Amino acid sequence: MNIEKISKKKVSALVAEQIENMIEDGTFRPGEKLPSIRELCELLDVGRSAVRDALLTLNGKGAVYMKQGEGAFICEFDSTKLFNQTALHAATKNIRELFQVRKILETGTAEAAAIHRSEEDIRILEGILNNPLDGWESDYHFHITITKATGNMILIQLMEYISATMKQAMKDFHCQIRENKETVERIMKQHLYLFEAIKAGDADEAKRAMINHLNLVEELLQEGFLGETSTME
Incomplete structure (x- = not known):
């Protein structure tokens, strides 16, 4: 037995x-x-x-x-304890996986932000957009503020989980496009369109605007890294 x-x-x-x-x-x-x-x-x-x-x-x-x-x-909440940071930073090399997560998460946050955003959230987003998009910091704060506008602490914490990888990807992206005024202007227009959808409370349009934006950024990043790789080879 x-x-x-x-x-x-x-x-x-x-x-x-x-x-x-x-x-x-x-x-x-x-x-x-x-x-x-x-x-x-x-x-x-x-x-x-x-x-x-x-x-x-x-x-x-x-x-x-x-x-x-x-x-x-x-202990207070500390998102850095939830993941092995070495593994997280290694994941930044795989742009496709990072943006797969961002598309799942941020399209939902854009949709929820359009429904739950406050006047204060709109004011903060306007302040970010009124500054020239000349660095990754304003880009990062724009996306984080949209998440905070949902009022959902779980969504906010999930964004904090991937904040290290997001920041690195944004740094790489802005380093890549800083000399290309046409691309910078295109990104600014996408941010503005996304903001207007959230301000208008149009959840469906905010969701579409976010996925279009993330698709473009992922495509440009992939092109940049592939170009670097082929040059080195």
Whole structure:
């Protein structure tokens, strides 16, 4: 008979799981101080050593951090911990994969932004567009502001996940087109058209404008990298 033995979890592991569950359900929020060890012992009906071990485990996982003489605090959200950064930066070499993600994500954000944007969001977007598109920073802030205009924290966090790769791609792109005034003007017109659709609350048109914009940028980047490769060969 093959009978699988029932695993016995240490009390400290169960305490760690319970604290994680309370973080997930909002009982404890990012940045807040956890109850003291004594209070946690009373709350969870366990010994001090189990609580101390649980906090060390959670500290190692990045869920809490310890302040000498003050106690344990819930860690703020940090998107960089969700991915292996080496793998992320390696992915920037594959423009197709990056833009596949951007098209899935940003067409949805453009659509949602057109529905949920506030007057303040419109004002910020106008301010970005009124500055000449002479660098990647304004381009990056334009796209991030559209995502923030959705009011959806999950979408915003997803954009933060790929922000490092987005920034690098935008730097490469603007380096590539900076001497081509016709292309720069074309990108500016696409941004303006996308903005007008969002301002008008036209979700379908905002979605179309975003996909057309990303298709063009991907095509130009691919051409640039292929040109560099063939030149080097």
